[in-house]
Amino acid sequence: MSGRCRISGFAGDFFTLCAHETGPVKSAMADLSVDLLFDAAVRIQLLERSIVISFAADNSVRIKIPTIRRLAEFLGTPHYLVLRTFAMMEKEDLVIKAEREGIVTTKKGSKKMIRLMRDTYRKETEGILGTTVLEELFRKS
Template sequence: MSALSPDEVLNAVARILIFEDRAITFLCTQDEVSIRFPKTRRLAAYLSVPHYYVIPVLAAMEEDGLVTRTERVGVSTNAKGTALLFSRIMEHYPAEVKQILGKDLLSAIRGRICEE
């Protein structure tokens, strides 16, 4: 089994949020907007790999400044990761995102993410 890449993980996160959850959980603070990832075991199941294959990829993504991992809370993007994941979602699934968020919320979120 070959090693997972951050791109594969981000693509899986995007597909889970858009097509399975039909929801995107944002956390908006004064400093940034973050997107909550699915639980690690769910992500691993979606990718058809053991969960311990996903953990090192998430650790590498944390080192690269894309995500923050918090024990017992989960994984969420930081400003850099939010911009990357959201742009990927918008590039591949714009109609679905608009259905989920609605035009006004999509515009507001896009504005916040682009200004960071």
């Protein structure tokens, strides 16, 4: 299977993947949006069945974002375009680069990502995190 697969639909608890597609960004390479990167980050986490969440002392939630190279590979776009959008995300206080953690969401970014998990990928996210953890995430966001 190609590294450039994307979720094209859901069938029960299983993802339906299109192995021969080049990704959803091919025609809009020069203009990656913040929403597109957050969506890609969630989809990567769901496909890899790995969502890293930390709860800080100030009651905030931080979610680890896949690496810039992983996002670029997933979207089928050059990594420098993803870097440019990440710079915007940092300016908008959605993500930060944390030493020894990589890129993680801020309180504002976590709310955006959790909303996406709740509204678009709830069933799949619950399948990985479980109901209790997911409900706690919703409560804290």
